[in-house]
Amino acid sequence: MKIKNIGIIFVIVTILLLIPFTKVNAASDGYLQKVKDKGTLVVGTSADYPPYEFTVKQSGKTEYVGLDIEIAKQFAKDLGVKLEIKNMNFDSLLVALETHKVDAVISGMNPTPERQKSVDFSNIYYRGKQYMLIEKKDKSLYKNIHSFKNKTIGAQTGSLQYDLVKNQMKNNQVKGLAKLNDLVIALQSGKVNAVAMEEATAKAFAKNNSSLEVINPNFNVDSSQTGSAIAFPKGAKSLVKVADKTIKKIQQKDLINKEYIPLAGKYMTNNSKQNSMWNYWSYFAKGIEYTLIITVVSVFFGFLLGVLLALLRLSKGKFQRAIAITYIEFIRGTPLMVQVMFVYFGIGALVQSLPALLAGIIAVSLNSAAYVAEVIRSGIESIPKGQTEAARSLGMSQTITYRYVIIPQALKNIWPALGNEFITLIKESSIVSIIGVGDLMYQMQLVQSATYKGVFPIFITMVIYFVMTFGLSKILGYFEGRMKHA
Known part of the structure; x- marks a missing residue:
């Protein structure tokens, strides 16, 4: 026992002696x-x-x-x-x-x-100082952080400036947004009274917009947090x-x-x-291309998965129904933004080669499938049971009955609701811009950044979305008319 204990002590001492010399390369x-x-x-x-x-x-x-x-x-x-x-x-x-x-x-x-x-x-x-961007007409009103009492201050979420405003301007309301361009728009539209940002950036915006001014509000900044x-x-x-x-x-x-x-x-x-919008037409064109790609692919896979989920929910098997109900309720109960981020950052952490565009398509498809499933289920349930009984009495299998009797009639009933889901998908696909997918919303933000114009790019984007959705609604209306006369 003594020899064994001595051996253990020897090993421990050796390890302790080697620790100072085992620096990690x-x-x-x-x-x-x-x-x-x-x-x-x-x-x-x-x-x-x-x-x-x-x-x-x-x-x-x-x-x-x-x-x-x-x-x-x-x-x-x-x-x-x-x-x-x-x-x-x-x-x-x-x-x-x-x-x-x-x-x-x-x-x-x-x-x-x-x-x-x-x-x-x-x-x-x-290293740069922390400044405030204000309207030039308010220059005489604001000199330091104490001048902004009971005012609303904008800052980029997750930034040092946001924390400075929150901690040192307690009598103020802080409004956090992800994009500085949106904060500048908020300032110009009177939604905030000032925007906190780094010195060089504040001066850049003021230099390119004659209605804006910069001031040094004298934040108390820890040197370890600056730079x-x-x-x-x-x-x-x-x-x-x-x-x-x-x-x-x-x-x-x-x-x-x-x-x-x-x-x-x-x-x-x-x-x-x-900074004319015409000079950036290629940005909007690229955004339309990506938006249509995401929408078309998501509609295709979302519809296929939606049909499958609807059939599972209508099946007699408890396990199949439980799977469908759980999926549909979970997807409908969580925001699309969270789903997009989970697919890209969560699943993408396991599959690191997953591109942002593919992650966006997967998330939008999975989201759409839950809503499409409910639309299809309601359409199938709207068909009288006598239709199914008549088909089965003629010797048709359940699969053939659904394919040639139930689904065609259900599709005619649900076409308006299904079309509305597809139109909504064009607009909801804009959420993929948060993970860097170059859709129309993403391109709009690039134009805002490049031109220092906030509202006009938004207006153009609205018009483009309207044209796409209005065009699709007309196409869907045409096919709806054909179905009624079929």
Whole structure:
């Protein structure tokens, strides 16, 4: 027993002595090697934040530009890989990072203590003050945060500015939105009295809109929370190490002030010169294409799955009915937005190669199927039982009875309701823009970011949606008329 105890003690002491010398190699976490193996660095950003990241139109194509994009390019170059930009809502970026949809986030993000609990950050690459964007006519009214008593302040959800307003302006109501463009629209329409944002971004909006003004409200900001850094998945020390080297090289050459910001300013000036909506017709055309693809494919698969669910719910088997009822009630009881995010970020975490477009189609199809199933079920139940009995008495099987007798009559009865579901699907498909699918809503936001115009792109988008839905309703009405005369 003594020899055995001595052996155990020896092993424990040896392990304790080796601990100080067993430092984890930064490259052993696998993140760096994974990026190099696939040859692509996927960077998540929210391209509505000039001069950090925004969009321009070059040769008819959307290009991502700004100081953050230049940093991303240099980082990818230092890694020896290609750069791929994924544009999505700011408050979805960390979710995308944690589910490995992106390798890094470069989006003017502040490395707050709360964020550091779930992700790793590089060193700070740029520091800017926290400003307020206000209407120029209100310049004499607002001087600091105390001037805004009982006013409504807008801020981007999930941002440092949102927390600053919430914690330091307790006598104010904070209105959080995902997109800065929407916040600026809210400011111009009187929905908010000011918008809190980073200094460079506030000045960018004011420079390109003569009705806006910037002020320094003198927020009390902890120096540890200021500045922008690159975010990485927790434990990705190998990527952080390379990023810090890239940032050090950029800062030594002062590239941000000498090259990146001036270049972003040129892009912004060019955008202001050619901010006619006609110059961005290709954006809307691309949005229509993606919207129709999502709608048509989702209608097809949603209808097939809906028929199956309707038949299961009408079957005599308790287990089949339970499956159908559970699915239908669950889907109808949860928002489509949540379903889209779950498919992309949840299931997508297991299938990391799942594209955003495919995830959007899957989510919309599954959602539509639940509603289509109820429409079809009601149509089938509206057919008198005598029809089924007559068909069966003629020797028809249940399958043939449904195919040639019940379904055709039910389809004629439910066609208006089914058509309404298809029309609704065109509009509801806009929700996929939250995961970066380039549908019409997504393209509208790009146009807003590029032109600094908020309301007019919305109006154009409304007209386009109306044309698509009105056209579809006419087509469905034509077939409905044909059915009545059949």
